[in-house]
Amino acid sequence: MKKGILLVNLGSPDSPTPKDVKKYLGEFLMDERVIDIPFIARTALVKGIILKTRPKQSAAAYKKIWWEEGSPLIVLSERLQKKVQKQVDFPVALAMRYGSMTIKKGLQELVDKGVDEVLLFPLYPQFAMATTETITVLAEELRQEYFPKLKIESVPAFYNKPDYIEVLSNSIKKHLEGKNYEHLLFSYHGVPERHIRKSDVTKSHCKINGSCCKTPSKAHEFCYRHQCLEVTRLVAEKLQFKEGTYSTSFQSRLGFDPWLQPYTDRTIERLGKQGIKNMAIVTPAFVSDCLETLEEIAMEGQEIFHEMGGKDFTTIPCLNDDAEWVSLLAKWINAWAIPEKVGV
Numbered sequence: 001m002k003k004g005i006l007l008v009n010l011g012s013p014d015s016p017t018p019k020d021v022k023k024y025l026g027e028f029l030m031d032e033r034v035i036d037i038p039f040i041a042r043t044a045l046v047k048g049i050i051l052k053t054r055p056k057q058s059a060a061a062y063k064k065i066w067w068e069e070g071s072p073l074i075v076l077s078e079r080l081q082k083k084v085q086k087q088v089d090f091p092v093a094l095a096m097r098y099g100s101m102t103i104k105k106g107l108q109e110l111v112d113k114g115v116d117e118v119l120l121f122p123l124y125p126q127f128a129m130a131t132t133e134t135i136t137v138l139a140e141e142l143r144q145e146y147f148p149k150l151k152i153e154s155v156p157a158f159y160n161k162p163d164y165i166e167v168l169s170n171s172i173k174k175h176l177e178g179k180n181y182e183h184l185l186f187s188y189h190g191v192p193e194r195h196i197r198k199s200d201v202t203k204s205h206c207k208i209n210g211s212c213c214k215t216p217s218k219a220h221e222f223c224y225r226h227q228c229l230e231v232t233r234l235v236a237e238k239l240q241f242k243e244g245t246y247s248t249s250f251q252s253r254l255g256f257d258p259w260l261q262p263y264t265d266r267t268i269e270r271l272g273k274q275g276i277k278n279m280a281i282v283t284p285a286f287v288s289d290c291l292e293t294l295e296e297i298a299m300e301g302q303e304i305f306h307e308m309g310g311k312d313f314t315t316i317p318c319l320n321d322d323a324e325w326v327s328l329l330a331k332w333i334n335a336w337a338i339p340e341k342v343g344v
């Protein structure tokens, strides 16, 4: 058997124009695991309402963060893939769940190199129906239709792996050095509360009431909220943060359904109003900087903080192509591909 790895991230539009953003958002938001309502209602909402106004607004936001080489998320994911490839002896390909760099092309690239056993690696620390699950489900559909002889194994969410927490903590520590911050906000991408209930394998545990995520349960293997809260708790423990100097919030809500709370924008506003002058923010739901970190947090978040009287607003970059992160991915890949050598 020849092994290969497919790293998968979310994706971006081909360019920051309303036309390309519309195409990308159309594919993204018509995914039944992203907007999880019946097909006819989803089509009416996405095509009849969201795609009429949002592409122009989102394209303007993308324009503010776009790099000469392209979308930050894609460029940073490509840098990561190239660096990981240098540290492992198996082909490492990169694909995106939405947009032009499809999972089908990624699998084909590996198959063309003689690979018949793939490690599918969704680049998300926490499980969510709208991220990890949609990747694994699509990869399996593609396998059945186009690559029936291929074996695919998926990497589960790695939110609580001690070596991941160590790499994330080291990065946070490095970027906070010399910063006299008063509060560190852990801001995670939000999801509608309904998604949490749908992914509850016990069908009875998740109440989203503050305490369910702290009570041990089988549900936690697929509970995005629990996994986000755990990342905050484990990093805070590792870096010995004092109670009250850090908190968790959820960003990027869309539509009128209740999403996970507290919301990031309102939390930044509250911190500013409370008299916090120097805050920092880290975004551990994203492994690569993207629209949601570079525009929504670093630009809009900062503006809210300043309007509320805040002064210094430090944004901690995502792990991107950080050397320790690259080495950790290479270590995990080798542990899967050559367990006898790595000793697992």
Ligand SMILES: C=CC1=C(C)c2cc3[nH]c(cc4nc(cc5[nH]c(cc1n2)c(C)c5CCC(=O)O)C(CCC(=O)O)=C4C)c(C)c3C=C
Pocket: 010, 011, 012, 013, 025, 034, 035, 054, 058, 071, 073, 124, 128, 130, 131, 189, 190, 191, 192, 224, 252, 254, 285, 286, 289, 290, 291, 292
């Ligand atoms: C119902 C809508 C959405 C859900 C659920 C959702 C979950 C989710 N998304 C990410 C990661 C990213 N999302 C990004 C952009 C983005 N997300 C949504 C909507 C939902 N996301 C929209 C409409 C957009 C596009 C931008 C906009 O119009 O506001 C990105 C950035 C992509 C980029 O090109 O830079 C990322 C990354 C996670 C991790 C997640 C669930 C946990």
Ligand SMILES: [Fe+2]
Pocket: 189, 252
């Ligand atoms: Fe999103």
Ligand SMILES: [Fe+2]
Pocket: 205, 206, 207, 208, 211, 212, 213, 214, 223, 225, 226
């Ligand atoms: Fe919970």
